[in-house]
Amino acid sequence: MFPQPSSSIYQSSTCFVTYGTMGHVDLKQPPQRSEPWMTIAAQDFIHKVPRVPTSRIPRPLIWLTVLKVDLIVPRECYAVLHQKLVEQRQQPCYARVTMTLGQVLEGDFFTEYIKKGDILMLSEGRATTDNTFTLRKGTLTMYLDKETFERGGLVGKPYGAKGNRGFKPRWVVSYDLTSPSMVHGKRGFSRLLRACETVLDKPLEWLFCNAHTSTSSPDPLEKYKPVRYTVEPTQSQKKETAQVMLAVPSSILSNGDRPALEETATELYEWLSLVRLQSPRVAASDTIDPYLSRYTAPSSEAGCHTQVYMLSWQGCIAAGWLRDLVTDVLTACSPQQWFSISATGFSRTVPGNSNDLTLLRPSGAAGEYLMWETRSLD
Numbered sequence: 001m002f003p004q005p006s007s008s009i010y011q012s013s014t015c016f017v018t019y020g021t022m023g024h025v026d027l028k029q030p031p032q033r034s035e036p037w038m039t040i041a042a043q044d045f046i047h048k049v050p051r052v053p054t055s056r057i058p059r060p061l062i063w064l065t066v067l068k069v070d071l072i073v074p075r076e077c078y079a080v081l082h083q084k085l086v087e088q089r090q091q092p093c094y095a096r097v098t099m100t101l102g103q104v105l106e107g108d109f110f111t112e113y114i115k116k117g118d119i120l121m122l123s124e125g126r127a128t129t130d131n132t133f134t135l136r137k138g139t140l141t142m143y144l145d146k147e148t149f150e151r152g153g154l155v156g157k158p159y160g161a162k163g164n165r166g167f168k169p170r171w172v173v174s175y176d177l178t179s180p181s182m183v184h185g186k187r188g189f190s191r192l193l194r195a196c197e198t199v200l201d202k203p204l205e206w207l208f209c210n211a212h213t214s215t216s217s218p219d220p221l222e223k224y225k226p227v228r229y230t231v232e233p234t235q236s237q238k239k240e241t242a243q244v245m246l247a248v249p250s251s252i253l254s255n256g257d258r259p260a261l262e263e264t265a266t267e268l269y270e271w272l273s274l275v276r277l278q279s280p281r282v283a284a285s286d287t288i289d290p291y292l293s294r295y296t297a298p299s300s301e302a303g304c305h306t307q308v309y310m311l312s313w314q315g316c317i318a319a320g321w322l323r324d325l326v327t328d329v330l331t332a333c334s335p336q337q338w339f340s341i342s343a344t345g346f347s348r349t350v351p352g353n354s355n356d357l358t359l360l361r362p363s364g365a366a367g368e369y370l371m372w373e374t375r376s377l378d
Contacts, residue, residue, distance in 0.1 A: 017265040018371045019248060025330050036359055036371050040323045068314045069322060070276050072340040075238070075307040077333045084332045085311065085325070086233050094209040094316035095226035101133060101204070102196035105177075108220040114138055114177050118211040120318055123204045128160055128170065131200070138178035142200075144171050152195035211318040231315035240284045242297040243304035244271060246338045247362035248370065267298035269372050272340050272358060275308060317343075326359065335366030 020035055073081055103109065104121065113119045114135070121135035127143040134141045142154075149156060149171040156173035175182065175192060182189045208226065215221075246268060252260045274282045274295075281288070281295045284305045322343055329339055338361055345355035356374040 014375055015269075016373045016375070017262060017269075018373075019253070019261065019265075020369060020371070022330075022367050022369055025327050036326075036369055037323060039357065039371065039373060040326065040359075041319050067316050068312060068344055069317060069325070070340075070342045071311045071325070071329065072272060072275055072342075073309055073311075073329075073333070074337060074339075075309065077337045077339070078309040080332050081329060082235075082311070084328060089328065091233065092209075092231045092313065092315060092317050092321045093228060094207060094231070095221065095228045096205060097208050097221065097224045097226040098203050098205050099224050100196070100202065101200045102193065103224070104135070105193060105196060108216070110177075112216045112220050113210070117215075120207075120209040120211065120316065122207045122316070124206070125204075131202075133204070135177075138176060140175045140177050142173040144173060145169075146171065148199055149173070152199045153191060154195055207316045209316045209318050211320050229315060231313045231317065233311045233313050236278055236310040236312065238307050238309050239275070239278070239282065240305050240307050241275070241282045242284050243306050244268075244297050245299040245363065246340075246360065247365055264298070265370060265372070268360065268370065269358065271298055272342070272360065275310065276342060278310075330361075333361075336364050337361075338363040 018035065022036070023034055071081075071085075104114075115138075118137065119135065121133070123133040124130075125132040130143075131145060131148050132143045142156075143159060144152070144154075144156070146169040152173075154173045156171045158169065159172035160170040175188075184190070184193075208221065248261060248264050251257075252264065271282060280286050281293060282297060322341075326341055329341065333339055340358060340360045342356065342358040345357075356372075358372045360370045362368055362370060
C-alpha cells in the first residue's frame with residue numbers, strides 16, 4: 001500500500017472499495033460492530049454542495065448547503081419500498097437556530113442534549129476561512145484562525161495546508177463534552193467557558209439535528225426560536241436504462257483477481273453515479289455522437305432495457321437514520337433484488353471535496369454487498 005499523503009486541500013479525494021458479506025439483520029437489534037454498519041455509523045454530516053458559483057451565494061447560504069441521500073432501486077421493488085419508506089416511515093427532521101457557543105454549553109440545553117442526548121450541530125462558515133464549530137456525538141470541534149486561537153487561550157493543533165500557499169495559519173481545538181471533567185468548576189471546562197464569554201461570543205446560525213426521536217419537555221431548544229424543517233423524499237422521474245448486470249462475476253471472486261475487481265467496481269460506481277446525476281448517458285434512448293461521449297453501460301445486453309427509480313432526501317440527516325433506512329430496504333426487498341444507497345458528507349473546505357458513501361447489494365447475491373468510500377483529505 002502506498003503511504004498516505006499529508007493533508008492538503010489541493011489533493012484529490014481517494015476512493016476505497018470493499019466486497020463483503022452481511023450478517024443477519026435483526027430489526028430489534030440492528031447490527032453495529034460489523035461492516036458495512038460501522039462505516040455507515042461513522043458518517044459525518046451528510047450533505048451535497050449546491051451547483052451555484054460561490055460568488056453568487058449570499059453569505060448566510062454558504063454554510064446552509066443541501067444534505068442528500070439517494071436510493072436507487074429497480075421497478076420490481078419500487079412500489080413496496082415507496083409504501084414502507086414514504087407512506088409509513090417517519091421522515092427526518094432538523095432545525096436552523098441562532099445561538100452563541102456559550103449558550104450551547106449552558107443550562108438545560110447542555111444537560112439534555114449533550115450530556116444525556118445525541119445531537120448534531122453545525123455552525124455557519126467554512127473551516128478554511130472562518131471560525132466554525134461542529135458538535136457530533138458529544139465532541140465539540142472548533143476550527144479557528146490564529147488570532148482567535150491565541151486570544152482564547154485554548155489547547156489545539158495546527159490544521160489545514162502548511163507552507164506559503166496564500167492561506168493564513170489555522171488551528172483545530174476539540175473537546176469531549178461527555179467527559180466527567182467537562183462540568184462547571186473543572187479547569188478545562190472553565191477555560192472553555194471563559195473563551196466563549198470573551199472571544200467566541202458572536203451569535204451564529206446553526207444546523208441542529210437530534211439523533212433521538214424523543215426530547216425532554218419543555219424542549220430546551222424552543223427558547224431560541226428555531227425554524228424547523230421536515231425532510232420530505234422526492235422521486236426522480238423513472239428512467240429506462242440498459243439492462244446492466246449489477247454484480248461482480250463469480251470468476252473474479254473465486255480467483256481473487258483484485259485488479260479485475262477494481263475495474264468492475266469502477267464501472268459499476270460510474271454507472272450508479274450517472275443515475276444519481278440523472279445523466280442522459282444512461283438512458284436506453286441515448287444517441288449522443290461518439291465524438292462527444294464514448295460512454296457505454298457496463299455489461300449491458302443489446303436491446304435489453306429496464307426501469308430504475310430514485311428516491312432522494314435532502315436535509316441535515318443523522319447517520320442513525322441512514323442505518324435504519326438501509327435495514328428497512330434490506331427487509332423490504334427480495335433477497336435476489338439489487339438496490340443502491342448513497343450519502344454525501346459535509347465538505348469542510350472546498351465545495352465538492354467531500355466524503356461519499358455508496359452501498360450496493362448486487363443482483364442475485366443475498367447477503368453480499370459492494371461498498372465505495374470516497375474520502376476527502378481535509
